[in-house]
Amino acid sequence: MGFLQDKKVLITGVASTRSIAWGVAEAMHREGATLAYTYQSDKLKKRVEDVAEQTGSSLVLPLDVQSDEQIAALFGELEQQWGGLDVIVHSIAFAPRSELEGSYIDAVTRGGFATAHDVSVYSLAALAKAARPLMAGRNGAIVTMSYLGAVRTIPNYNVMGVAKASLEANVRYLADSLGPEGTRVNAISAGPIRTLAASGISGFKTMLDESEKRVPLRRNTTIQEVGNAAAFLCSDLASGITGDVLYVDSGYHILGM
Ligand code: NAD
Ligand code: 0WE
Numbered sequence: 001m002g003f004l005q006d007k008k009v010l011i012t013g014v015a016s017t018r019s020i021a022w023g024v025a026e027a028m029h030r031e032g033a034t035l036a037y038t039y040q041s042d043k044l045k046k047r048v049e050d051v052a053e054q055t056g057s058s059l060v061l062p063l064d065v066q067s068d069e070q071i072a073a074l075f076g077e078l079e080q081q082w083g084g085l086d087v088i089v090h091s092i093a094f095a096p097r098s099e100l101e102g103s104y105i106d107a108v109t110r111g112g113f114a115t116a117h118d119v120s121v122y123s124l125a126a127l128a129k130a131a132r133p134l135m136a137g138r139n140g141a142i143v144t145m146s147y148l149g150a151v152r153t154i155p156n157y158n159v160m161g162v163a164k165a166s167l168e169a170n171v172r173y174l175a176d177s178l179g180p181e182g183t184r185v186n187a188i189s190a191g192p193i194r195t196l197a198a199s200g201i202s203g204f205k206t207m208l209d210e211s212e213k214r215v216p217l218r219r220n221t222t223i224q225e226v227g228n229a230a231a232f233l234c235s236d237l238a239s240g241i242t243g244d245v246l247y248v249d250s251g252y253h254i255l256g257m
Pocket of ligand 1: 021040063091191194195198
């Protein structure tokens with residue numbers, strides 16, 4: 001029997017089989033969880049339906065996190081289908097491309113800052129808030145995906161780093177709010193992984209090649225490794241852990257010079 005047996009899990013953020021959310025979905029499915037998925041736009045619907053099927057799921061629902069109506073409809077549907085929810089996997093980030101190149105101060109704009117924080121940060125609180133009645137009193141868990149740019153400056157990551165700092169603070173405040181209801185909230189800070197969100201980022205390949213040579217484990221992080229850690233964090237094995245950020249980055253963040 002898997003360590004997520006009988007857990008009902010909502011997976012957001014699958015855009016392809018390279019997505020971190022897909023690594024999480026596979027690990028959770030392996031451990032016995034029942035999954036539902038969301039897709040951002042009609043363009044992604046078919047693709048998400050196809051991968052959902054690979055984990056025995058046909059519950060695939062639309063969710064653009066910038067829409068309050070879609071958030072409400074999503075949890076309305078989950079209540080009808082499942083009557084409750086144990087786990088939310090939040091694996092969503094977006095900033096306008098023009099914000100992710102050059103010096104931070106040159107690139108940042110009011111609009112780009114607002115969009116990055118709305119999509120990548122507020123969305124976590126919005127989902128937690130809407131799911132609250134479904135998750136209360138069931139040893140629920142929420143996990144989100146962060147990056148080292150939250151706590152160090154990383155070239156070109158710019159406003160996304162500021163948003164990830166806010167995401168990690170959001171995790172702590174949500175953990176304190178939801179702890180009394182038994183719901184835990186944590187983040188995983190993943191090392192760089194080649195996904196759609198990383199494609200076309202200038203210098204990304206160099207980052208991967210250089211970190212592979214320097215990190216303690218001498219290899220880059222995989223979506224399977226992030227998936228296994230997320231499955232653990234959302235299981236009852238992690239019952240004492242909330243409000244935390246777990247680094248799954250082959251050890252990169254411990255390095256100095
Ligand atoms: P990805 O492109 O596969 O996933 C990003 C997802 O965000 C997509 O599924 C996309 O549909 C979704 N999304 C964007 N805007 C949305 C909106 N308005 N509403 C709903 N969904 C929306 O890339 P990924 O690398 O798997 O990214 C997942 C998470 O992991 C992100 O939070 C990212 O910041 C984080 N992360 C990525 C890396 C990396 O190197 N790839 C490292 C650390 C953390
Ligand atoms: O969080 C991320 C990427 C998130 C992301 C990616 C894009 C590309 C397409 C957010 N918004 C957009 N907007 C787009 O238009 N990562 C951790 C991956 C990543 O992105 C970087 C990195 C790393 C690592 C950008 C610059 C430098 C390093």
